[in-house]
Amino acid sequence: xxxxxxxxxxxxxxxxxxxxxxxxxxxxxxxxxxxxxxxxxxxxxxxxxxxxxxxxxxxxxxxxxxxxxxxxxxxxxxxxxxxxxxxxxxxxxxxxxxxxxxxxxxxxxxxxxxxxxxxxxxxxxxxxxxxxxxxxxxxxxxxxxxxxxxxxxxxxxxxxxxxxxxxxxxxxxxxxxxxxxxxxxxxxxxxxxxxxxxxxxxxxxxxxxxxxxxxxxxxxxxxxxxxxxxxxxxxxxxxxxxxxxxxxxxxxxxxxxxxxxxxxxxxxxxxxxxxxx
Amino acid sequence: xxxxxxxxxxxxxxxxxxxxxxxxxxxxxxxxxxxxxxxxxxxxxxxxxxxxxxxxxxxxxxxxxxxxxxxxxxxxxxxxxxxxxxxxxxxxxxxxxxxxxxxxxxxxxxxxxxxxxxxxxxxxxxxxxxxxxxxxxxxxxxxxxxxxxxxxxxxxxxxxxxxxxxxxxxxxxxxxxxxxxxxxxxxxxxxxxxxxxxxxxxxxxxxxxxxxxxxxxxxxxxxxxxxxxxxxxxxxxxxxxxxxxxxxxxxxxxxxxxxxxxxxxxxxxxxxxxxxxxxxxxxxxxxxxxxxxxxxxxxxxxxxxxxxxxx
Numbered sequence: 001x002x003x004x005x006x007x008x009x010x011x012x013x014x015x016x017x018x019x020x021x022x023x024x025x026x027x028x029x030x031x032x033x034x035x036x037x038x039x040x041x042x043x044x045x046x047x048x049x050x051x052x053x054x055x056x057x058x059x060x061x062x063x064x065x066x067x068x069x070x071x072x073x074x075x076x077x078x079x080x081x082x083x084x085x086x087x088x089x090x091x092x093x094x095x096x097x098x099x100x101x102x103x104x105x106x107x108x109x110x111x112x113x114x115x116x117x118x119x120x121x122x123x124x125x126x127x128x129x130x131x132x133x134x135x136x137x138x139x140x141x142x143x144x145x146x147x148x149x150x151x152x153x154x155x156x157x158x159x160x161x162x163x164x165x166x167x168x169x170x171x172x173x174x175x176x177x178x179x180x181x182x183x184x185x186x187x188x189x190x191x192x193x194x195x196x197x198x199x200x201x202x203x204x205x206x207x208x209x210x211x212x213x214x215x216x217x218x219x220x221x222x223x224x225x226x227x228x229x230x231x232x233x234x235x236x237x238x239x240x241x242x243x244x245x246x247x248x249x250x251x252x253x254x255x256x257x258x259x260x261x262x263x264x265x266x267x268x269x270x271x272x273x274x275x276x277x
Numbered sequence: 278x279x280x281x282x283x284x285x286x287x288x289x290x291x292x293x294x295x296x297x298x299x300x301x302x303x304x305x306x307x308x309x310x311x312x313x314x315x316x317x318x319x320x321x322x323x324x325x326x327x328x329x330x331x332x333x334x335x336x337x338x339x340x341x342x343x344x345x346x347x348x349x350x351x352x353x354x355x356x357x358x359x360x361x362x363x364x365x366x367x368x369x370x371x372x373x374x375x376x377x378x379x380x381x382x383x384x385x386x387x388x389x390x391x392x393x394x395x396x397x398x399x400x401x402x403x404x405x406x407x408x409x410x411x412x413x414x415x416x417x418x419x420x421x422x423x424x425x426x427x428x429x430x431x432x433x434x435x436x437x438x439x440x441x442x443x444x445x446x447x448x449x450x451x452x453x454x455x456x457x458x459x460x461x462x463x464x465x466x467x468x469x470x471x472x473x474x475x476x477x478x479x480x481x482x483x484x485x486x487x488x489x490x491x492x493x494x495x496x497x498x499x500x501x502x503x504x505x506x507x508x509x510x511x512x513x514x515x516x517x518x519x520x521x522x523x524x525x526x527x528x529x530x531x532x533x534x535x536x537x538x539x540x541x542x543x544x545x546x547x548x549x550x551x552x553x554x555x556x557x558x559x560x561x562x563x564x565x566x567x568x569x570x571x572x573x574x575x576x577x578x579x580x581x582x583x584x585x586x587x588x
Contacts, residue, residue, distance in 0.1 A: 118295030121564035125529055126556070129548055130303045206418075213420045217530065218545075232422055239430040251423045259418035266414070 009271040016267030022260035029073055030080040039074040042066065042226055050243050060245035062234070071226040072249045078227040079209050079257065082142055087204035089147035094154030095197045099189050101155070102162025103181070112159070116152045124149050128211070132220040139222055142215060146208050154200035161193040168192075195272035202265035206258050213254075228254040278579070285575050289568030296564035297349060301342055304553060315358045315551045332358075332554075345557065354558035359550050364558045367543060374444065375527030375539035378455055382462035383524060387517055390467050394474035395501045398482050410475065416468030425534050428461045444537045458531045470516070477512035481505050511581055518574045522566040 010016045032038040045065040046057050053060045059068040101112035119127070128145045135141035165171060166189070174184045209228070215221040216229030231250035238246060312320075312328050329335040332355070333344055348354050354364035397406045433441035439457035481487065482505060490500045529541035540559070547555035 114291055114295060117292050118299065118564075121292055121296050121567035122299060122560060123526055123544075123563045126300075126544065126548075126560060126563075127303075130300075133548075134303065210420055213422050214530065217422055228420075229422075232420060232426070236426050239426065240434060247423070247426065251420060254420060255415075255418050255423075259415060262414050262418055 006271045010267060013267045013271065015263045016271070019260040019262075019264035019267065022256060023264060026076055026257050026260075027080065030077045033074050033077040039070040042071050042074045050238075050241075053245065059249045060243075062231075062246050063238075068231075068246050068249050071231060072228070072253050075226045075228045075231060075250065076253065076257075078139075078222055078225060079212070079254070081139070082146070082212050082222075082227075083205035083208045085143045086146040086150060086208035087201045089143070090150035090204050091154045091197050091201045093147070094151035094156075094200065095158050095190065095193065097151070098155040098158030098160075099162045099185055099193060102159040103166050103185055103189050105163070105166070109159075112155070116155050119149065120152050125214070128215060129218065129220060132215060137220055137223050142212060142221060145215070145220075146204075146211060150204045150207060153203065154197055157196045157200065158193045161196055162189050165189050165192050195268075199265055199269050199272070202261050202268065206261045206265070209254060209258060278576075281579060282572065282576055285572040286568075289565075289572060292568055293349070293561065293564050294346075296560060297345060298342075300557060300560045301345055304556060305338070305341070315553075328358075348557070349561050354554050354561075357547075357555050358552045359546075359555075364554045367555055368540065368558060368562065371527070371538060371540035371543040372525060374446075374451070374537050375532070375541065376524060377451055378458055378462070378531065378537060378539060379524040379527060381455075382459045382466065383517065383520055385459070386463045386466040386470055387513070389463065390470035391474050391478075391506070391513060392502075393467075393471045394478050395505065397471070397475045398478040398505075399497065399501055401479050401482065406475075410472065413468040413471045413475075416464070417472075421465055421530055424461050424465055425530060428457065428464075429534065432457055432460075442536045444535075454535070455537070458528070458535050458537065461531065462528065473516060474509070474513065478505060478509045481508050484508075511578070514577060515574055518570050518577065521570045522563055525566060526563055 010020075029038065043066060046067045047061050047065050049061060049063045049065045051057055051061040051065070057067045057069065059072065062068055062071070097112050097115075101109040127149050131145040131148055132141040135144045171184060171188050174188050179187075212221055212227060213229035213232055216227065216233045221227060221229050221233075228250040232247055232254075235243075235247035235250070238244065312325055312332075312334055316324055316328065326335070333341060336344070352365075356362065357364055357367050360367060393409060397409045400406045429441060433439045439460075440454045444454045445451055486508070487500060487505060490504045495504075525540065526544075527537075527539035527541035529545055531537070532539040532541040533545055543555065544559055546552070547559065
C-alpha cells in the first residue's frame with residue numbers, strides 16, 4: 001500500500017511529527033475558540049492600555065486595554081478559517097481544472113492553460129485588491145480574493161502530472177474496459193495526482209495566512225475581529241514607543257504555525273516522492 | 278530561431294487580451310462606475326457628464342472595450358483622472374525608483390543564495406546543510422510586514438544606521454534611502470532562493486563530471502564555483518528571468534513603508550483614487566512583461582538545448 005509506505009516514512013521523520021503536533025495544537029485552539037470556551041470576549045477592557053504582561057493579561061494589553069493573549073488566541077481561529085477555506089476552494093478548483101486539462105489535452109487543455117497564464121500575468125496584488133474591494137471588506141472578500149488567485153499553482157502541477165498519468169497503463173486499461181472519461185478522471189487520474197494536491201493544500205494554507213497580513217495592511221483584511229494581520233498592522237507604530245508585546249505575540253504565533261506547515265509540507269513532499277521508493 | 282521567437286510571441290497575444298478582458302470586467306462592470314468613484318458622491322450631473330464624455334465612458338460597453346484595445350495597441354493610455362498628465366508619464370516616474378530598489382536586491386540575493394546553496398549542496402545531509410535549510414525555512418516563515426517593521430525599528434531607529442524614511446531623486450542621493458529597503462528585500466528573498474537553488478544544485482553534485490573534476494585534483498571551490506555552477510545555470514537563469522516583471526512592479530509594501538515613489542506606490546495611489554487609466558495601463562504593462570519574459574525564458578531554453586526548437 002502506498003498510503004502505508006507514506007505514513008511509515010512520515011512517522012520516521014521527526015520534523016514532520018513535530019510540525020504536525022504543532023499544527024494540531026493550533027487546530028485545537030481554533031476549535032476551542034469556535035466553541036466559545038476560550039477568548040470569549042476579545043473586545044473587553046481588562047486594564048489600562050499598553051500594560052506589560054501580568055495576571056489577567058499574560059501578554060500585556062493593547063492600546064485600548066484589551067488582553068493581547070486572548071486576541072492572539074482568537075486570531076488562531078481566523079487564521080484557520082482563512083487557511084482552510086482558501087486552501088479547500090483553490091486546491092479543489094485547481095486539481096479539477098488541472099486534471100481535466102492534462103487528461104483531455106487539445107483545445108480543453110489550451111483553454112485552461114490560457115486561463116491560468118492570464119490570471120498569472122495579472123499582478124496578484126491588483127487582483128487581490130480588486131476582488132476584495134468588489135466583494136466588500138471582511139472575511140468573505142478575503143476568501144474570494146485568495147481562492148481566485150491561489151488555484152493557479154495546484155492547477156499547473158496537477159496538469160503536469162495528469163499529462164503523464166494519461167499515458168499510464170492503468171489508465172489505458174480503464175479505457176479498454178470501456179470506462180467513461182469522468183469515471184477515469186475521478187477514480188484513476190485524480191487519486192494519482194492527489195499527492196501534489198496535498199502538498200499544494202499546505203502551501204495554499206501558508207500563503208493565505210501570510211497574504212492576510214498584506215491585505216490587512218491595505219485595509220482590506222478581516223474587519224471587526226482580531227487577526228494576526230490586523231494585530232501586526234495595528235502595532236506598526238508601537239515599537240517606537242518601546243511597546244512590542246502586541247507585534248511580538250502576533251508575529252511569533254504566526255511564525256510558529258507557518259513554520260510548522262512549511263516543515264510538514266516538506267516532509268510530505270519527501271514522503272510522497274515516488275523517486276524515493 | 279527567429280520563427281520560433283515570433284511563434285512564441287504570437288502565443289502571448291491571447292494572454293494579453295485575456296488580461297485586458299479581466300481588468301475591464303473587474304473594474305468597469307463589477308467595480309461600479311469609475312466616474313462616480315472618482316468624483317465622489319457629491320458630483321453634480323454636469324461634472325459627471327463632462328468627465329464621461331471626455332473619457333468616452335458614455336459609450337456602450339463594447340465600444341469602451343474596443344477603445345481600450347486601441348489604447349493597448351497604440352500604447353497610448355490617455356490622461357490620468359487625478360493628475361491630468363499622460364499616463365505614460367505617471368508610470369515612467371515610478372519605474373526608476375522601483376528599479377533602483379529591486380535590481381540591486383535581485384543581484385545580491387541571487388549571488389548570495391547561489392553561493393550558500395553551492396555550499397549546502399556540497400555538504401548535503403550533513404549538519405551544516407541541515408542548519409542552513411532550517412534557517413531558510415524559518416526565514417520564509419516570517420511575515421514580510423514583520424521584516425519591514427522590525428527592520429526599520431532596529432536598523433533605523435534603535436541603531437540609526439540607515440535613513441528611516443524618505444527618498445531623493447538624485448542618482449547618488451537616492452542610495453542612503455534605498456539601502457535599508459534593499460537589505461530587507463535581500464533577507465526576505467534569501468530563504469526562498471537558497472532552498473530552490475540548493476535542490477537544483479544537489480542534483481548536479483552527484484554527477485560523473487564532478488567526480489572527474491575531483492579526480493583531476495581540482496580543489497573544492499573550483500569544482501563548486503566553476504564546474505557545478507556552470508551546469509546549474511539553467512535553473513538559475515530561469516529563476517532570475519521569471520523575476521524580471523517583479524523588478525518593474527517594485528515592492529508595494531516596502532515603497533509605501535519607506536516613502537519611495539516607485540510603481541508599487543503608483544498602483545496603490547491609483548487604486549485609492551480610482552484612477553482607472555493608470556490601473557489599466559499598469560496591468561497591461563505588467564502582463565506584457567510577463568509574456569515577454571516567458572518568451573525570453575523559452576528562447577533561452579531553446580538556445581541552451583537545440584532539441585526544444587524542433588518540437
